[in-house]
Amino acid sequence: MRIKELTIYGFGRHRNVTVTPGERITIFFGENEAGKTTIHQFILQVLFGFPPKNGALLRYEPKDGAAYGGKLLLEDPEYGQFEVERVRGRSAGDVTVRFSDGTTAGQEKLSAILRQYDRTAFESIFSFSLFQLQGLEQMDADELSRTLLSSGTTGVDLLLQLEKKLEKEKGELFKKSGKNPRMNIVLKELRELETAMKEQRSRMDEYGPSMERLHETGQLITQKRQELDGIRQEAGKLQAMRLRLPAEEERKKLTAELERLGNAVFPPNGIREQEMLEAKKVETEAVLSRSRYELEALTDRTEGQADPEHLTVLKVLLDKEQDWQDLRQQEYRCASEQTRLLNEQQHLLDRLGAADTETAAKLRSADSSLAAEQRLQGLAAAVERAEQAAQSCETEWRRAKEQEDRSLAALRQHQAGKPSAEDEAAASKWPGVRIRLAEAKAYTALAGGQQADGASNAGWVIIAAALIAMAAGAFLKQWALVLFGLLTAAAAVILLKKRPAEDRQDDREQEMRALVKAYAGKEEDYEKLCSRVAEYARTEEQLQLTVRQSAGQREALGAELARIRDTEEENGRLLQQALAVHGFQPYASPGMIPELFRMLNKLQETDRLLADLTDELLAIRSRLDTHRRKAEDCLGRELPETDLYTVIRQYAGSLQEQVNAAETGRVQAEQLKRTIHDKENELKTYREKELALFAKADAADKKTFYEAYDRSQRRQALTARLDSLEAQLASQRDADVRDISETELAALEDHQEQRLADIEKELTALTEEQAALRHKTEALLTEDAHLLTQQKFESKKAEFNELAMEWSVKQAVAEAIRQTMADLKETKLPAVLQRANRHFHHVTGGAYDTLAIGDSDHFLALRSDGQSFSIAELSQATKEQAYLSLRLALAGELLGDAPFPIIMDDPFVHFDGRRLSRMIGLLEILAADHQLFIFTCHEELAAQWPDAAIITVSEIGNSQEAVKL
Structure with a gap:
């Protein structure tokens, strides 16, 4: 399975991002907080769901309320190419799988695609x-x-x-030493039941004695209950005696208080009738007072008179209000449009850079045709092309200059290691010395053997060795060795031809021996010295050649840059002239030309609309002035134009109210006078009824009337209580109750309470014992337990x-x-x-x-x-x-x-260069079968993958493609 594309709607800091990873290896590079982990988590959460809101993992929901989620474009060897989209929804999000044939599926299909991995x-x-x-x-x-x-x-x-x-x-x-496992609990219950069975078998022998004791307790309980009933009857008699004593005392007090109150009669419902009369009096007095006040106020208001004829003139003027309002709306509309057009005109002038009236006049009269626009756009494009060419040429010039500087630096660095003058002199002399040294070695060898009998044989041996050296040098292409062998052979031949008498040339021999002594054993050092000096010379010559080439390229690019700058300046001058003719600012680019001409056309159109609108506004204001003058003549004063008809309408309303008020006031005054007369008669009647009610209660005023009511209520309550006591005492006279003092009665009650408590205690104990014996005997008898x-x-x-x-x-x-x-x-x-x-x-x-x-x-x-x-x-x-x-x-x-792809987040930070190189080699091999995603913040790590797709996370945006480095 390979990820072909990531599309992020909103996830963490990323919004509307599309990323296209590489087919094999993709490096997501970015500094800390750039969003690498966000992309890593996006891949995992789209595939496996958003984590719970209260979980340990972050959900990366956008803080600004943007769309949450995104989609992955995947390619699988079994399912082909399809999309997995997950957006905000339930806790894990709503997921949709879309296949290339147009079909869709959900979470169940996604689980199958992921091979049931969570x-x-x-x-x-x-x-x-x-x-x-x-x-x-x-x-x-x-x-x-x-x-x-x-x-x-x-x-x-x-x-x-x-x-x-x-x-x-x-x-x-089950657990061996556990308590809560189910088998442990059942085993414990089995042991308890076994113990209970043993105890139940031992209790079977207790049945006979228990039955005898059960019979005895039954008799004792019956006897105690009879005693308890007798005590309760005596207690009832004592209770009746106690109830009679306070009743007699209370009857005496009630009789004495009734005699003190007397037998005065209070009329039935007297208080209610008095309160009703009082309320009606208050209401009538209030209506009477209000009517008198309203009559006085009405008289004051209707003293002035209104002018009906003036009101008629005003009504005629008000009939023309609609015409006035229409003209006002037209004026407002025209003024608003005029203001809008002026603002738009000023906005266009500001956008076009018209800082003065002269520039504005140029813009208003400029040629705004399509041909003029295309001509200016062509000039601007030429300037832009010249700028781009100049920038490109300048970049090349800088590169050439940098190359020249690097070559000069390398040359200076190389010259810092220049051999010394003594080394150069020794190296230059060495080729000649090398030939003379070979000759000296041969000469001294031959000179030392001339006095021996085998001298000639030694010479031939030297010749043979020289020939071997020449053959070896030719084979190895060591021409110095060939030359050495040739010279040695020549010297040997010369020595063979000389006679022994030549031994007298001692000076020559000494010279040769001195040369051998000076250089013998140092040949290798001098050969290395010659090689070093020659290598230095060759390298210096190459570096100087590189410097000259870089300087020549820089000078050529400088000349080309100057030519391009001249062309750019000429095109810019032509463009500025054309822009100045139209009134534009001299900095327009080809992309700005269409917008400038659009604003120019808009500005000229705005000028035409303003002229037409000004004429219309003058005509409307003339008609408004005519309306205003007529209204001022009618009202006799100057009126504000904005509230003209409001003032007229208010004035007409005021006159109409005065006319209406005069007629209404007359009718209301007659009505108020009748109301005042009727209420005065009602008030007189209520006062007479109140005095008659006071006479029935034998009271002179309201205060004494309420005192009589209180005495009547108290008398009724005392009479009812006295009747109740009489009935109670009458019922007790028939019972067997004797007269007794309070002290004797209290002593008898205490004795009875003590006897009652003792018997109830004994009875409770016997009842409990009887119940226990009955339960025991029944259980033993039936053996059900x-x-x-x-x-x-x-x-x-x-x-x-x-x-x-x-x-x-x-x-x-x-x-x-x-x-x-x-x-x-x-x-x-x-x-x-x-x-x-x-x-x-x-x-x-x-x-x-x-x-x-x-x-x-x-x-x-x-x-x-x-x-x-x-x-x-x-x-x-x-x-x-x-x-x-x-x-x-x-x-x-x-x-x-x-x-599946393999995703790694900075797993190589502890690797040195060698370890990293070997790991990269292994991953390159694995990338043939797996798509690899590597997230890192180390720039040097990203540079180690020349064939990988590098994505800089901080720079990704919409439709961001992976970049090959």
């Missing part, structure tokens, strides 16, 4: 960062096997989950057997899963480790051969010399190489079942 499984293999490459030293073979074998296609992850579930359920069923306990025991025993069977089944399934895991470990893990070992051997440059599993099931790194190291003993970089080798081996092994 985010955790995907990140455990295909997506990791530097922090996830830690902890290998704590990982054993079993944990690695689970990670390697947890593949959504094989179902091993489901088996692992089932194993954990079974282990948990087994723990819930024993049978029930035995039934519970058998039920719990069956339940325990079922739980034991369930525990055995889970144990067997868990053991089968563990055996399956062991088999998978034996079959699949070796292939992954074999692949990982090849990767590890490659990235460590052969320093380590394999990753092996030690006796403690933890990983060991085996060095090429046979030494083994635990992962904790390796350097940080080597640890990361080991873990990366395992991760990449697992991804390669799962390629057929899970062909």
Whole structure:
């Protein structure tokens, strides 16, 4: 599966971004906070869903309310090319899968495309960062096997989950020393039921004594209840005596108070009648007062008179208000349009750069035809082309200048290592010295053997050696050796031809021996010196040639740049002249010319509209002045133009109100007079009725009337209470109640209460004992409790057997899963480790051969010399190489079942140059099968991938393409 395109609607800091990654390797480069992790999380969340809002992972929702989510364009060997879009929706977002044939699907299809991987499984293999490459030293073979074998296609992850579930359920069923597991609880209940059964069997012998005691308690309870009834009857008599004593005392007090109040009569409903009369009096007085006040006010208001004829003239004038309003609206519309056009005109002049009236006049009279626009646009385009050519030429000139400077710097640096004058002199002399030295060596060799009998044989030996040297030099192309052999042979021939008598040439021999002594053994040093001096001369000549070439190129580009600048200046002058003729500012580009002419046409059109609008506005204002003068003549004063008819309407309304008020006032005055007369008669009647009511209660005024009412109410309450007491005392006279003092009555009540409490206590104890005995004998008689306990025991025993069977089944399934895991470990893990070992051997440059599993099931790194190291003993970089080798081996092994991209977040920061180079070589090989995404903030790391697609995260925007570097 390969990601062809990322489209971000809104995710974190990115908005409306489209990124096209490379086919094989893509480097996302950017500084911290540039948004690399945001893109990494975007890929994972679009594929596997947005995390919960209260979860540990960030959701990257846009803060400005922009659209949330995006889509990925994917290509899969099984499903072809399709899009996965995820946007805001439920907690994980709403996902849509669109295929190339137009069909769509949802989350279920996406899970199938992802081979049932969830985010955790995907990140455990295909997506990791530097922090996830830690902890290998704590990982054993079993944990690695689970990670390697947890593949959504094989179902091993489901088996692992089932194993954990079974282990948990087994723990819930039974633990050896547990209390809460179900089997432990049932086992405890079985033991308790067994103990209860033993106790119930021992109680069966207690039945006879319990029945005898049950009969005795029944008789005692009957006897105690009879005593209790007698005491309660006596208590009732004492209670009747206590009730009679306070009743007699209260009757005496009530009788005395009734005699004090007397027998005065109060009329029925007297208070209600008086309050009604009082309310009617107050209401009538209020109406009477208000009517009198209104009559006086009405008289004051109607004293003036209105002018009906003046009102008629005003009404005629008001009939023309609509015409006035229409003219006002037309004036407002024209004025507003005039203001708008003036503002637009000034805006256009400002945009066109008209700083004075002369420039504005040029613009108004300028030629705005299409031909003039195209002519100016052609001139501006010529200026722009000349500028671009000048910039390009100037760039080339700078490059040539930089090349010249670098060549001069290299030449100066080279000249700093120039051989000394003595070395140069020695090197120049050495070729001649070398020939003379060979001659001297041959001469001294021949001279030393002339007195021996075999002198001639030695000469021939030297000739043979010289010939061999010449042949070897010719074969090796060492011409100095050939020349040396030739000279040696010639010297030997000369010596052979000379007679022994020549030994007298001692001076020649001494000279030759001195030369040999001076240079013998130093030939190699002088040869190296000659080579160094010659190499210096050749390099200096090459550098000087490079400097001359760079200077020539710079001078040629300078001349070309001057020519282009002249052309640019001439085109600019022509453009400025053309712009000045039209009144434009002299800085227009080809893109600005159409906009300038559009604004010029708009300005000229605005001038024409303003002229027409000014004439129309003058005519409207003339008609408005005519209306205003007529209104001022009618009202006799100057009027504001804005509120002209408002003033007229207010004045006419005032006159109309005066006319109407005069007629209405007359009618209201008559009505008020009648109301005042009627209310005065009503008030007199109410006062007479009130005095008659006071006379019935024998009261002189309102205060004494209410006092009489209070006495009447008190008398009624006392009479009712006295009647109640009489009835109570009459009922007690028939009972067996004797007269007794308060002290004697209290003593009898205390004695009865004590006897009653003692008997009730004894009765309660006997009743409880009787109930316990009855329950005990019934249980012993029927033996139901024993049978029930035995039934519970058998039920719990069956339940325990079922739980034991369930525990055995889970144990067997868990053991089968563990055996399956062991088999998978034996079959699949070796292939992954074999692949990982090849990767590890490659990235460590052969320093380590394999990753092996030690006796403690933890990983060991085996060095090429046979030494083994635990992962904790390796350097940080080597640890990361080991873990990366395992991760990449697992991804390669799962390629057929899970062909996903591999996403890495800065995993190489601890690698030096050699390690990084080898890791890059390995990833280049893996990129043939996997698409690789590498996120980094290190610029030097991005530069290490010449064939990768480099995406600078801080510069991405809409439709951003991957850039090949």
